[in-house]
Amino acid sequence: LAPWVPVVGLEIHAQISSNSKLFSGSQVQFAAPPNSLVSFFDASLPGTLPVLNKRCVEAAVMTGLALNCSINKKSLFDRKHYFYADLPAGYQITQQRVPIAVNGSLSYSLCIDNKMSQMVTKTVRIKQIQLEQDSGKSLHDDTRSQTLVDLNRAGVGLMEVVMEPDMCCGEEAAAAVRELQLILQTLGSSQAVMAEGQLRVDANVSVHLPGEPYGVRTEVKNINSIRFLAKAVDYEIQRQIEELENGGTILNETRAFDSKLGCTIPMRDKEGKQDYRFMPEPNLPPLILYDAKSLPANMNHQQVINIDWIHERLPDLPSVKREKLVEQYGILPEHSFTLLNEDGLAEFFENVVKKTQMKPKKVIGWILQDLLGYLKQHSLSVKESPVSSFVMADLLNLLENKEISSTAAKQVLAELWKGEGKTPLEIVKEQKLQLLQDQKELEQICQAVIDERENE
Amino acid sequence: QKVSVEVLDHLEHLALVDFRDSEGVERLQKAIQFADQLHEVNTDGVEPMDSVLEDRCLYLRADDVTEGNCTKELLENAKEKVEEYFVAPPGNIPLPKLEERETFLQGS
Numbered sequence: 001l002a003p004w005v006p007v008v009g010l011e012i013h014a015q016i017s018s019n020s021k022l023f024s025g026s027q028v029q030f031a032a033p034p035n036s037l038v039s040f041f042d043a044s045l046p047g048t049l050p051v052l053n054k055r056c057v058e059a060a061v062m063t064g065l066a067l068n069c070s071i072n073k074k075s076l077f078d079r080k081h082y083f084y085a086d087l088p089a090g091y092q093i094t095q096q097r098v099p100i101a102v103n104g105s106l107s108y109s110l111c112i113d114n115k116m117s118q119m120v121t122k123t124v125r126i127k128q129i130q131l132e133q134d135s136g137k138s139l140h141d142d143t144r145s146q147t148l149v150d151l152n153r154a155g156v157g158l159m160e161v162v163m164e165p166d167m168c169c170g171e172e173a174a175a176a177v178r179e180l181q182l183i184l185q186t187l188g189s190s191q192a193v194m195a196e197g198q199l200r201v202d203a204n205v206s207v208h209l210p211g212e213p214y215g216v217r218t219e220v221k222n223i224n225s226i227r228f229l230a231k232a233v234d235y236e237i238q239r240q241i242e243e244l245e246n247g248g249t250i251l252n253e254t255r256a257f258d259s260k261l262g263c264t265i266p267m268r269d270k271e272g273k274q275d276y277r278f279m280p281e282p283n284l285p286p287l288i289l290y291d292a293k294s295l296p297a298n299m300n301h302q303q304v305i306n307i308d309w310i311h312e313r314l315p316d317l318p319s320v321k322r323e324k325l326v327e328q329y330g331i332l333p334e335h336s337f338t339l340l341n342e343d344g345l346a347e348f349f350e351n352v353v354k355k356t357q358m359k360p361k362k363v364i365g366w367i368l369q370d371l372l373g374y375l376k377q378h379s380l381s382v383k384e385s386p387v388s389s390f391v392m393a394d395l396l397n398l399l400e401n402k403e404i405s406s407t408a409a410k411q412v413l414a415e416l417w418k419g420e421g422k423t424p425l426e427i428v429k430e431q432k433l434q435l436l437q438d439q440k441e442l443e444q445i446c447q448a449v450i451d452e453r454e455n456e
Numbered sequence: 457q458k459v460s461v462e463v464l465d466h467l468e469h470l471a472l473v474d475f476r477d478s479e480g481v482e483r484l485q486k487a488i489q490f491a492d493q494l495h496e497v498n499t500d501g502v503e504p505m506d507s508v509l510e511d512r513c514l515y516l517r518a519d520d521v522t523e524g525n526c527t528k529e530l531l532e533n534a535k536e537k538v539e540e541y542f543v544a545p546p547g548n549i550p551l552p553k554l555e556e557r558e559t560f561l562q563g564s
Contacts, residue, residue, distance in 0.1 A: 018519050019519045019520060019521050020517075020519055020520060020521050020522070024523060025517070025520065025521060025522030025523040025524070026521070026523050026524030027524050033527070033540065034527075034539070034541050035527045035540055035541070035542070036524065036525055036527050036540075037525075038524055038526070038530055039523040039524050039526075040523075040526075040530075042524075043530050043533075045533075051517045052514060052515070052516055052517060053516075053517050053519055054516035054518060054519060055518075055519035076506075083472070084548065085542075085544035085545070139541070140546065140547075141546075142546070145545075145546050146538075146543050146544065146545065146546060147543070147544040147545065147546055147547070148538055148541035148543060148544075149541060149542040149543070149544050150541055150542075151530075151542070275466075277470065277471075280506035280507055282507055282509075284509070285507065285509040285510060285511075285512040285513065285514045286510060287514050288513075288514065302516070302518070303513065303515070
C-alpha cells in the first residue's frame with residue numbers, strides 16, 4: 001500500500017456573540033419568528049448603508065490575540081459577489097484583501113492510541129481571521145419545488161478562521177476544532193454551539209505521495225458536529241486514496257457529508273469554479289485599530305478600539321486554566337483536559353474541593369468516574385446534575401472522616417442520584433452504613449460470630 | 457482589441473446581463489477602452505487608492521438592538537410568500553449554455 005500523505009485544512013465560521021448584527025441594528029437571536037429580526041439593510045432595500053458594530057470588531061480582536069495572531073491595525077472590507085436567494089444584496093461584505101488578523105497558531109492535544117495518559121501536543125497555523133456577514137437561511141421544499149427564505153440570520157457577524165493544511169486526519173481536525181471552540185467560549189466572542197449553527201466547519205482534504213506536490217483538494221461541507229467532522233475527513237481521505245489507487249483522478253469539487261450514510265457526495269448546484277468578482281466595499285472606509293502607542297489624543301473613546309486594552313483583559317485561556325488546575329490541585333494533565341471538556345465540571349470540582357477535607361487528588365476520581373460516569377450514562381449536563389457540589393462534598397467528608405467505607409459511599413451516591421432531596425447523612429442512617437469505630441462493640445460482634453460457629 | 461465571445465458569455469452568466477445586440481457589446485468595448493487610459497499613468501511605487509473615503513473615520517456603532525421587527529412591511533415587497541417566509545425557486549437556475557439560449561452572441 002502506497003504511503004499516501006493526507007493533508008487537511010479547515011475553514012471555520014464562528015457566529016459572533018453580540019446583541020445586534022455586524023452592519024445593522026437588528027437583533028441576533030436563534031429561533032425567532034421568520035423575518036422578524038430583519039432590518040431594511042439586511043433585506044438589501046435600496047438606500048440602506050452598512051454601519052459597523054464595535055462589539056463585533058472587539059470579538060475579532062480578542063479571538064486574534066488568543067490565537068497569537070498579528071492584528072492588522074488597518075484592515076479593509078470587500079464585496080464577494082454571488083447569486084443566491086438567501087443573499088439579498090447579491091454580495092457578501094467580507095475581508096478578502098486585508099483581514100483583521102493574520103499569522104497565528106493554535107495548540108491542541110491528542111491522545112496517542114486512545115490512551116489519555118499519553119497526550120501529545122500539536123500546532124496548527126492560523127492563516128487569518130476575517131469579519132464577514134452571515135447569509136439568511138434557505139428551507140428547501142422539494143414537494144412544492146420552492147425554497148422558503150428567512151433573513152433573520154442575514155447580516156449576523158461571523159469570524160472566519162482559516163487553518164492552514166497542517167492536519168493529517170479526522171482526529172487532528174476534531175481536536176483542533178474542539179480547542180478552538182473552548183477558546184471562543186472562554187473569550188465569549190462566540191458561543192460556538194455547532195448544533196445551533198454558531199460554529200460551522202468546512203474541511204479541505206487532499207492526498208499526495210511523499211516528495212510530490214500537494215494533490216487536488218476537495219472541499220467538504222455540511223458537517224454538523226465534531227464527531228462527524230472526524231468521520232467526514234477520514235472518509236474523504238480514504239475515498240481519495242482508493243480513487244487514486246484505482247487509477248482515477250480527484251476533481252476539485254465541493255462535496256457534502258451525509259451523516260446517515262457516513263460518506264461524502266458531490267454537491268449539486270455548484271457549477272464549476274465560482275468567480276466572486278471581489279471589489280472594495282465602497283461604503284466603508286478602512287478599519288483602523290489602535291494600541292497604547294498610537295492612541296489618538298482627541299478622539300471620542302467610544303470610537304476607539306485599543307488592542308492593548310483588550311489584550312490586558314483577556315481571560316485565562318483553556319491551556320492556562322489546565323496548567324493552573326494541575327499545579328494547584330496536583331491532578332494529572334489528562335484530568336485537567338476532561339475537567340475543561342465538560343461545561344461546568346471544573347467549577348464543580350473546585351467547589352467540592354473547597355468544601356471537603358479530602359485531598360483534591362482523591363476528589364478527582366469521584367468527579368471524573370462516579371459523577372461524570374453517571375451524567376454521561378443519563379445524558380445530563382453538569383448543570384442538570386441531581387447531586388450538587390455541596391452534597392458531593394458532604395458525602396466525601398463522611399468518607400474522609402472514616403464514618404463510612406468507600407463501598408458504602410458508592411451506595412449512598414447511587415441513592416443520591418434519585419434526587420429525592422435526602423442528605424448523605426440521612427441515607428447513611430437509613431441504610432445503616434455507618435462504620436463502627438468503637439473497639440469494644442467490634443469485639444462483641446466478632447465474639448458473637450465466633451460463638452455462633454462454635455455452637456453449630 | 458475585441459472582447460471575445462467566451463468572455464461575453466462568461467459575463468452574461470456571472471452578472472446576468474444581456475448584451476442584447478451589437479450595440480450593447482460596442483458600448484462595453486468603449487467602456488473598456490475608456491478605462492484602459494488609466495494605464496497611461498505611471499503608478500510605480502504609489503499605494504493604490506480604492507476609495508475616496510480612505511482617510512475618513514469608520515464610524516463604530518454601539519451594540520444595541522435598534523431595528524428589525526418589521527416583518528409585515530418587508531413582506532409587502534414579496535411577490536409570493538408562505539407564512540412570513542419569502543418564496544424563491546428551488547435553487548439557482550443557471551443561464552442555459554451559449555448554444556442553448558437565445559442570444560445574439562451565438563451568431564458572432
